[in-house]
Amino acid sequence: MTVANASPAREQIDDRRRTSVDSVLDASQNHRHDLDGLRAFAIALVVAYHVWVGRVSGGVDVFLLLSAFFMTGSLVRKADRGHIGLGAYWVNRFWRLVPVAALTIVGVLVATMLLLPSGFWPAIWDQAWASLFYYQNVELAANAVDYYARGVNDVSPLLHFWSLSVQGQIFILWPLILLACWGIARWTKRRVGTIALVVFSAIFVASFIYSIWLTDTNQTVAYYSTPARMWEFAIGSIVALIPLHRALPRVAAEIVGWGGIAALLVCGMVIDVSGGFPGYLAMWPVLAAVALIIGGATANTTFAAVLGSRFMRWMGTFAYPLYLVHWPILVFFMITTDTARPDLLQGGAIVAASIVLAIAIRYGIDRPLQRLRFEKRNAWAGGLALIATASMVVVPLTQWQALENQRAEMIEAAAQEQAAELAVALEASEGPLDGDLLLPIGSRMAEEWVGLEEECTGDTIPIGASAAALCSQTIIDEGAPTFLIVGDSHAQQWMGAFAPLAVDNGYNVVALLRGGCPFALDEFSGELEACNEWRGEVTDYINETQPDVLFTVGTRALASEPDDRPLDGIDRTLLEVEDAVGQIILVRDNPRYSENIYSCVFENLDDGMACAAPLQDKLAMTNPIEDIASDKIHVVDMTEQFCPEGTCRAVIGNTVLYMDDNHITKTFMQHLIEPVGIALDESGFRW
Structure with missing residues (x-):
């Protein structure tokens, strides 16, 4: 009996040591x-x-x-x-x-x-x-x-x-x-x-x-x-x-x-x-x-x-x-x-x-x-x-969004009534600011990115997959001349002023844009391999389609340095496409900052100049690409609009210029449509 009971006892001990x-x-x-x-x-x-x-x-x-x-x-x-x-x-x-x-x-x-x-x-x-x-x-x-x-x-x-x-x-x-x-x-x-x-x-x-x-x-x-x-x-x-x-x-x-x-x-x-x-x-x-x-x-x-x-x-x-x-x-x-x-x-x-x-x-x-x-x-x-x-989430979140939309509509209406002309209120930004009248509305900041009406179709679609994936267009007439916008997010922001002018003058607008990738063959990018692939496809596209006008940004400003500079390789880039286009527009970059200017403005409403900076701290005193200008290449410098009287502003009138630390709001760009048209005429550009 003792022997017979030994095996189960040993099994119980083993069970404590092993799991089966x-x-x-x-x-x-x-x-x-x-x-x-x-x-x-x-x-x-x-x-x-x-x-x-x-x-x-x-x-x-x-x-x-x-x-x-x-x-x-x-x-x-x-x-x-x-x-x-x-x-x-x-x-x-x-x-x-x-x-x-x-x-x-x-x-x-x-x-x-x-x-x-x-x-x-x-x-x-x-x-x-x-x-x-x-x-x-x-x-x-x-x-x-x-x-x-x-x-x-x-x-x-x-x-x-x-x-x-x-x-x-x-x-x-x-x-x-x-x-x-x-x-x-x-x-x-x-x-x-x-x-x-x-x-x-x-x-x-x-x-x-x-x-x-x-x-x-x-x-x-x-x-x-x-x-x-x-x-x-x-x-x-x-x-x-x-x-x-x-x-x-x-x-x-x-x-x-x-x-x-x-x-x-x-x-x-x-x-x-x-x-x-x-x-x-x-x-x-x-x-x-x-x-x-x-x-x-x-x-x-x-x-x-x-x-x-x-x-x-x-x-x-x-x-x-x-x-x-x-x-x-x-x-x-x-x-x-x-x-x-x-x-x-x-x-x-x-x-x-x-x-x-x-x-x-x-x-x-x-x-x-x-x-x-x-x-x-x-x-x-x-x-x-x-x-x-x-x-518990759905009800208050829905109500908050609805109320904020109503508030935004009221502010936009009031602001537009009080500042129909931007120049009228130039001096108002030097004193205390009324946060309830400033545009754009923060909760609608996503709408401040400029975009064209549709994705590219038909003959406007690039052959290269990288360029095709990021191609957009506004077509007014199949037989109209083409205004091609190329570059990174800074080229995109300028569409807020240049695209309306192009459409008003009878041009179809096509945009080939890639964030963080300026259209300059030697300019550094955080995704250099992908960026260079995109640049090559865009260059081929320009030479194949031969647009009537090519627009891009020609300089780069830096938040940490007082002088802007030409994009690396911009000369070589233009040489590769110059023969394929009718006219080229190069615009100078806007000042950049090391802090979110939109947030800075609302944190300093008691002082409209708190977020401003001297022009000499932001840009070179002369446009670094002005020597590139020729009968075909038209250089546009809108620095005076950003930095009137030598001071780079965060607010002009009731409009905040920046949506972050370096991108201009669509709202302000729309105010630049007429000044940009004048600058184009002065550069020798003809529609």
Whole structure:
């Protein structure tokens, strides 16, 4: 009898040392407290890196993997029991996410109204909608490749919602994939887990290859791309589906586990996460998380005991609200204090405030709400609860946008009545300013970018793909002469004055524009290879189509230097196209600044000249390209309009000249239509 009982006793001892289950996690048999702690550890890394290091940690990648790990294990167990219950699953899943997210978004909107200039409001509005409905990653990817929206992502208090949007999209997609696996399993008489393992392996391979390619070709888009991130979720699912019939020996598990923790701690310092993810470099935090999952399957390891400690599990209970609130608190601190990065003590205060707020949200709001569970029979009630929660954002946001539009219309009408002629109020900008009469309205700043009516069609489409993608036109008559505008965002801003003149004089207008890429063959660009490709295509286009007029910017002003200069290679550029065009217009660049002039104006309404600067501090006293002028090349210098009487203004009349630190508003450009026409006549240009 003693011998007979020995084997079960030894098996019980072995069970404490090894976990033998159908997957790494089977909640019905063995809840992994260490994985609860791992989630808290990942979020703690995110917060610490954001606040003190100013870099991305890789902790979000761990969070994404774990979400797929838990979700796959749960849904496969349900499928094995014969049903998944997608409606109830989705309702309960998003009920865990939406209330706290909605509360955070409302808080951000309130702080935005109180602390941010109105010029930032439209971008935050768009991101609030995107964050609430889980497409923030798409919104941010669009802004990331939109030169004219640059800077919005950097200061957005809702930036971190990109990962929640990716996760939310996977929470919709993954159950559908598993439902398909369940159908295939019934048809083939195989286990759901077996089919799912094959499917998720295929997803991993396809997504990983795509992720490497997209990260190499367009990393800013790849970073926010769900397809480029799917492989991280797929690995979490694969690990959940692979049976571990024998856990690692304890020594090996300790090595693997502590190695995983060390790898996560240093990941953000060793790797440029924000600049190199989510390609193959993202394998670092992902494999570190896998190591902790597998190593933790062995019982009584010290690293698992640390991760699964009471303190770490308690941190895990408010990890989600901590992730949500820490970033807005950090961003608004930096904005209100004009601080690029908090110091050690400031960072400690930010983290402390974030933790206190997260705990309050967890125990005051989140925990009571999570007591509500929705089964299949009352999933509709959960849907109504989600709609009611989302309305916390939808109603005030809609009202705010509507009221701001009404206010903007009233201000524009009043301002136009009081300043029909720009020159009448030249001296008014030297004293106190009436902020309610200044144009343009901050909340309508996106409308200040000048654009043509339609994308290029027919013969106006360039052959080169890069140039074709950024081609626009205003066609008044198929047989009319062509006025071609080429260059970067500074060429685009001048369309506000030159395009109306061209149309009024019977010209079709075509624009080939690329942000950050002046049309000068030797001028440096942040994306030099892509820029040079575009320049080559534009040069070929000019020589092939032979436009009647070519317009571009010929100089570059610098915020940090008093003299502007000719664009590098502008002479060589003109030589390559001069024979193909009838006339060329080169305009001198406008003054640039080191601060946002629009914000400066509204911060100094008591002094209309607070944001002004002496002309000698901004531009050379003579136009650096005036010697290029010839019978065919007409040089236009509008410096006197920006800097009357030797002072470069921020406000003239009731119009703010700049929308940021270097781009002129469309509103002011429209005032320059007549002066530009006069300057063209004086240069010898003839329509």
